[in-house]
Structure formats: C-alpha cells, structure tokens
C-alpha cells in the first residue's frame with residue numbers, strides 16, 4: 175500500500191511539474207497536455223490513463239508498478255531536465271476594505287487610493303530523491319519553498335491562483351538561484367534524515383545477519399582442518415606422557431614423532447586451503463558491505479520563481495465633515511499573501527498606531543502625542559512647532575504665534591498688538607498705550623507732555639510756542655489751556 179501511494183504521488187507530481195493537466199478520475203490518473211519531448215521518450219501520445227492496482231486495469235488504462243518503464247523513464251528524464259518556471263500569484267485585493275478592516279479611521283474617510291506594485295519572491299525547488307539499496311529503489315519527491323533566504327513552512331503555491339510569469343517583470347540571476355538552492359539542499363538533508371536513518375538501520379541489521387551467516391559457514395569449512403589439528407595435539411600430549419617413562423634408547427624415536435606432529439600442525443594452520451578460505455571470507459564480507467550500502471541521489475526536477483506584488487498604497491483622506499475634499503496622504507504597504515498591512519507610525523514618537531488622529535496641522539499622531547493648544551484650544555501634537563509667549567510664557571501653536579517686529583520674539587494673541595504707525599505686530603513689552611487715541615505703538619513713538627507729564631503717541635502730541643518757548647503738549651492740554 176505504502177509503495178502504491180508513493181508511485182501515485184510520484185507520477186502525479188512528476189506530470190504536474192511538467193505542467194501537464196493532471197486529474198484523478200476515481201482511481202485513474204488522467205494526464206493531458208504532455209510535452210512533446212516526453213511523449214517521444216515514452217513512445218506514446220497523451221492523454222494517458224494510469225492505474226496503480228491490477229484491479230483497476232482495463233483496455234483503456236495502463237498499470238504503473240515499481241518496475242514500469244514509466245517510472246524508469248521519469249528517473250531518466252529528471253536526470254537531464256531541470257526546468258525553471260516563472261509563476262505569478264494573482265491577487266485582486268480590495269484595498270479600501272483592507273484599509274478599513276485594519277485601521278480605525280475615527281472621523282476620517284478615504285477619498286481615493288493609488289497603488290504601486292513591487293515584487294516579492296518565493297523560490298520553489300522540487301527535488302526527487304532516489305534511495306537505492308539492496309534490490310530496493312525508493313523515490314521521494316520533496317518540495318521546498320524559500321522566502322528571504324529562509325525556509326517557508328506551511329506554504330503551498332497550489333493554494334493560490336497562479337499564472338505564467340514574465341521574465342521582464344522580475345529581476346533575478348542564477349547566483350541568486352544557486353544561493354537559494356543551497357539552502358533548500360540543507361533542508362532536504364533534514365527532511366530525509368529520518369528515512370535515511372531508518373534505511374541505514376535496516377541495512378545494518380541485514381548486514382549483521384549476513385556476516386553471521388558467512389562466519390558460521392566458514393566455521394564448518396574450517397572444521398575438518400581443526401579436527402586434524404586437534405587429533406595431532408592429542409597425540410603429542412600422549413607422546414609427552416610416554417616420553418617421561420621411556421628409556422634412553424626409545425626417547426629419540428618419540429621425540430622425532432612429536433617433532434613430525436608439530437610440523438603437521440604448523441602445516442595445517444598455514445595451509446593454502448585455510449588461507450583461501452580466509453580470503454574468500456573477507457571477500458564475501460566486503461561484498462555484503464558493498465551491497466548493504468545506501469546510494470542516495472537527488473535530482474532537481476524543477477525550480478520555480480514565484481512572485482507576487484507588494485502594494486505601496488497612497489490613501490488620500492479627509493475629515494468626514496470637511497466638504498473641501500482632502501486633508502492628508504497616508505502611505506502604507508500591503509502584502510496580499512500574508513494579508514498584512516504595514517503599520518502606521520506616529521509622526522511624533524514613531525510608535526506604531528492603528529488609528530488615525532490628525533492634529534490641526536495634519537500630523538498623524540498617537541493619542542499620547544496629541545494635546546490642545548492652551549491658547550486657541552485647537553489639537554496640536556508633539557511634532558507641531560510650538561513656542562511660548564515672551565510676555566506671559568504660555569505655550570502655543572504656530573497658528574497662535576506672532577513675532578514682535580521690534581524684539582523679534584514670539585508672542586501670544588492676547589499679548590500682541592498692531593503698531594498704529596507702521597501697522598506691524600508688536601509685543602506688549604515693546605508697545606506703549608496712548609490713552610488719547612487708545613492705540614498702541616512702539617515706545618520710541620511716544621513723547622512726554624510738558625504740561626501734564628504723561629506719555630502720548632506722536633499723533634496725539636504737538637509742539638507749540640508758548641511765551642516764545644517751544645513746548646510739547648498733548649491734545650488734552652492743548653484743548654484745555656491753550
């Protein structure tokens with residue numbers, strides 16, 4: 175069953191990788207639109223109807239088993255073809271909905287959205303691994319996805335609508351592919367590790383058995399020689415006993431016999447036969463070791479560069495009750511694959527925010543950075559330029575600030591006035607009030623009345639000759655006394 179499933183998967187994946195149309199019709203794998211060069215190799219024109227169980231075999235179907243020419247052909251074909259395909263994932267996002275869903279717009283509404291596309295890339299490597307050991311041949315197809323130089327788990331391009339990509343739409347080079355393929359191969363090693371270990375264990379067990387079998391075979395082969403040696407040793411022991419009791423005359427005869435037996439033992443142990451057996455044995459063991467090795471080959475079936483757009487969005491927004499149309503442009507990136515929108519940032523503290531608050535000068539700000547101008551009570555934020563009045567020290571927004579033309583310092587509305595003579599802004603420190611015309615002007619424009627000793631502006635004072643002396647007099651004193 176396991177094997178049958180493997181074959182099904184292999185065949186299906188293989189034809190899919192050739193971009194054929196592959197459909198399961200019940201237990202029949204139906205394949206159409208097969209590339210001509212494969213048809214030629216296979217010797218049959220498509221469509222093909224493959225089955226994997228003899229029970230499903232009929233006149234119109236072809237049975238695929240491990241030994242089928244198709245499977246051999248697939249392996250062969252893969253050796254010589256490694257295709258690179260370009261795939262574009264199609265997206266058609268509704269930006270307005272995405273923006274509304276992800277951000278609290280408060281009192282603002284989106285007027286219009288414009289978008290620009292930048293591509294993001296995913297590399298897909300389809301690799302067929304063939305394990306060969308003893309008389310077994312096992313194929314595993316692995317698909318590895320890489321994004322930003324790291325493995326993308328839980329991703330499957332089949333879950334997305336894709337179309338054929340265009341070379342001119344993307345930028346990549348072969349060095350890029352090689353770099354990513356190296357990452358994929360590392361992952362592949364990891365993916366195959368369990369299978370490899372399992373097979374190695376099986377092979378080790380089997381090898382041990384074989385070595386034991388060879389060992390016991392040669393033990394019985396050596397047997398004959400060993401008995402001969404054993405017999406000789408026994409005889410020597412017997413002669414040894416005789417030697418102790420023997421007369422001086424008999425001794426040399428016994429000693430000679432013992433010497434001959436020793437030579438026999440030596441001969442037997444060094445015999446060509448035994449050496450031959452040893453050679454045979456080590457040859458057979460080495461042979462078994464060879465047979466029990468595992469041969470793993472990886473074939474890159476297909477490289478796909480999958481690309482999809484990252485959208486750079488510009489959303490024009492306005493306050494809902496603002497009829498004039500536009501207040502600010504907000505920039506965001508949207509990744510349709512992850513369905514993630516980039517974060518809005520507070521222009522003041524750069525913290526991530528997910529709601530829209532604009533200050534009175536249209537800065538995007540977080541709630542912590544927003545406050546009211548103590549002078550005009552309009553909303554201001556930390557990135558708004560602020561100053562304090564040179565007269566009262568109150569902090570105020572730029573709209574509230576005027577600059578005194580005399581001292582060039584900022585001043586709030588309630589402590590600034592217009593110079594009645596040149597019409598410029600003055601701070602209260604630099605201005606003086608004329609009680610006659612009830613207007614302000616800079617202090618140098620005031621003169622002291624030589625009658626009442628009060629200061630008045632140049633408009634309200636006059637020089638008059640009194641008793642042949644020139645006097646400066648205010649309008650009051652002039653009217654009263656002269």
Ligand SMILES: [Zn+2]
Nearest residue numbers: 520523540543
């Ligand atoms: Zn902030």
Ligand SMILES: [Zn+2]
Nearest residue numbers: 547550571574
């Ligand atoms: Zn203000």
Ligand SMILES: [Zn+2]
Nearest residue numbers: 533537555558
């Ligand atoms: Zn602001």
Ligand SMILES: [Zn+2]
Nearest residue numbers: 563566586589
């Ligand atoms: Zn003030």
Ligand SMILES: [Zn+2]
Nearest residue numbers: 578581601604
């Ligand atoms: Zn001033």
Ligand SMILES: [Zn+2]
Nearest residue numbers: 608611631634
């Ligand atoms: Zn005056």
Ligand SMILES: [Zn+2]
Nearest residue numbers: 623626648651
């Ligand atoms: Zn006066």
